[in-house]
Amino acid sequence: MIRPSDMPPPSPPSNPTILCSFAAATVVALLRERDQEIRQGKWPRGLLLYGPPGTGKTSLVQAVVRECDAHLTMINPYSVHKSHAGESEKFLREAFSQAYSYASSGKPSVIFIDEIDAICPRRSSRREQESRIVGQLLTLMDGSKSSSRSHLHIVVVASTNRVDGIDPALRRPGRFDSEIEVTVPTIEERLQILELYSKNLQLDENVDLQSIAASCNGYVGADLEALCREAARFAYRRLSDFRDKDALILKMEDWENARAEVGPSMTRGITKEVSKLSWDDIGGLKDLKKKLQQAVEWPIKHADSFARLGISPVRGVLLHGPPGCSKTTLAKAAANAAQASFFSLSGAELYSKYVGEGEALLRRTFQKARLAAPSIVFFDEADAIAPKRGHGGSSGGNVSVGERLLSTLLTEMDGLELATGIIVLAATNRPHALDAALMRPGRFDLVLYVPPPDAEGRHEILRIHTRHMKLGEDVDLREVAESTDHFTGADLEGLCREAGMVALREDMSADSVCNRHFQTARDSLRPSLTKSVIEEYASARFR
Known part of the structure; x- marks a missing residue:
């Protein structure tokens, strides 16, 4: 008592x-x-x-x-x-x-x-x-x-x-x-809690508690207290003289390091990723990135404008296209740009030997996403999670696992009508295998084709993947891009890695990657796609 x-x-x-x-x-x-x-x-x-x-x-x-x-x-x-x-x-x-x-x-x-x-x-x-x-x-x-x-x-x-x-x-x-x-605190309430817990801490002038609060979607009061404590620990480790407490000043890097260690407690047990990818990390696809910004980033960052004009944001976006063309990367970049929590699920995580476990995980993920809003729920390999009825793999009774997962997914997506700040993204390279019910209005309202990169896109991708490599003066990335027709983004990443390995095989003390190394790597690799395969993906129809 x-x-x-x-x-x-x-x-x-x-x-x-x-x-x-x-x-x-x-x-x-x-x-x-x-x-x-x-x-x-x-x-x-x-x-x-x-x-x-x-x-x-x-x-x-x-x-x-x-x-x-x-x-x-x-x-x-x-x-x-x-x-x-x-x-x-x-x-x-x-x-x-x-x-x-x-x-x-x-x-x-x-x-x-x-x-x-x-x-x-x-x-x-x-x-x-x-x-x-x-x-x-x-x-x-x-x-x-x-x-x-x-x-x-x-x-x-x-x-x-x-x-x-x-x-x-x-x-x-x-x-x-x-x-x-008793709900999860909003961004304004998170700021108030951070200010209260950090009032006795010395903060560097560059520390922006507003931006820290904005990046802490789904954090409750106890999580924010732990975040402040962990940031102080990182600052303490930087001290050369541990007895000089007056020198203990928390810098922005301490908060960033602490956030990497302390996540929202309510999302534990659910696959939650903190995406640090930006739009600049994706080469090419300018029009596609703009459409994703409008569909994902705008409704979250400018919710008041949507409400003022009476615009209902899309609740689901489906990305389809060949493998290795940055569909997953696009989803993560969209989540980061919108400062949203990112929940990722794949078919391998949802298919379980125990009846009902996959559906329970699906429901739990949506529940956590509602609490951590604004949030994005991303389904990789959506065709495995929501296949056409009758093609759902192993059965439990008269209903297949895939059909049970599909039914649960449809129910959860329909329930988002009353929720705010939650968007479902899905990616597939087998669009013909998806159940038609997903394409009905109010579910995946926006369908975007993610094509393989063109020459300009390949040049940007090569620049991104070689920005930490020391290149020889004879390397012309634009020329390399022109010679890699039908290469996907994943293929180009592999090309850069292989060029570096060629240089090391030639001379372990090499200090740069030269044009001949890229040419050798190019000759040893084959593109993942062909013209006919690309045409087949581009001609996919859903409705």
């Missing part, structure tokens, strides 16, 4: 609106005894806070308890679960009894049940001891409505990050009447 004076200072609440909603509900229940409606017991006696871990649910409770000068009774799974029968129920009775004792003496009282999903799980997943605990808690909560106790200033608050994992009986009227979602 904890009194307000014993509590540590609460972490900053992630959302002021949520704080106001929770505070209003709690303060009214605790303090406004003269209000006739409240005396009749028509306000919620139980409040359920739910949301991802680290969003500040416990901090919200502590902040309101301090505001009301109330007594706080804490209940968590570690204190409830006992080894001997009956001890858990006894602990709950004593906790409620203590709260009523304080309330009877005129002091408002809050009973806070942390991680209630672990204490009162759904009936299908619980054991006999947990059934007794649930029954005891229901009895205690129903007892608070008795005439002898209805006048007492007491509120029961519970928190969970798995709201569907608790016993439904707890959510019936008269128990947890009010439910408040």
Whole structure:
């Protein structure tokens, strides 16, 4: 049991609106005894806070308890679960009894049940001891409505990050009447949290907390606290004299290094990539990059403009074309340009020997993407994830794995109509194998063909892949580009690598890569594509 004076200072609440909603509900229940409606017991006696871990649910409770000068009774799974029968129920009775004792003496009282999903799980997943605990808690909560106790200033608050994992009986009227979602902080709220946690740190004049906050999509308050701590550690390692604390100044590089180490906790267990690719890392494809900017970057960066004109952004973009032509690279660059979280899934990750596991991963990825918005969900090899019905590979019963994945994907994409800041990108080099349902309006609204690079594009790709190589004066990359017709971007990357290897084979002490090395490499390689193959990809039709 904890009194307000014993509590540590609460972490900053992630959302002021949520704080106001929770505070209003709690303060009214605790303090406004003269209000006739409240005396009749028509306000919620139980409040359920739910949301991802680290969003500040416990901090919200502590902040309101301090505001009301109330007594706080804490209940968590570690204190409830006992080894001997009956001890858990006894602990709950004593906790409620203590709260009523304080309330009877005129002091408002809050009973806070942390991680209630672990204490009162759904009936299908619980054991006999947990059934007794649930029954005891229901009895205690129903007892608070008795005439002898209805006048007492007491509120029961519970928190969970798995709201569907608790016993439904707890959510019936008269128990947890009010439910408040504690969401992931917005960019403005992340900035406020960073400013609070870094107020005692010395920041270099080049540190831009606004840009750091913008790059931390999906971070909750606890993640941002860990980020500040990790940035300070990187700055500490740079000190030559560890005793000179005044020299501890956090630079922008410390924050960047820290962000590489500390990711958003709620995305753990899901394939999430932090893309550092830019449009400049992709050679050629100028028109295609412009279309992707308008479809992906604009709706996220200029959402107000879209809303002002009543424009509905596209929800899905399908990239199709030959292998090795930068479809995946384009998706990552788009995510980086839009400063969006990037979730990537492939067929290999979704096909599992356990029935339903792939669909669960798909649903979980979309759930995390909603929480980490703005975000991009990217499906590589989309034809393996959403094949034409009847061609889905191994079966489980009468429905193939591919058909189950397709059904789940269609459901999730249709659900994006109510979501904001989430775009689905997919790539395939087998467009004819995709199910036609994906091409219906509201799903993949934009279909873009990614062609192999032309001569100018090949020149840009060669420049990108040789920017860290020392080239001989006789190397003419434009000439190399002209001689590599039908080469894909991946082929050209391999050509540059092979030219370097040719130079090393010739002389391990070579200090540059010369034209003859490129010519030797060119003669040893064959393009991945032919004219007929390119024409086949270019003529693909979806509708």
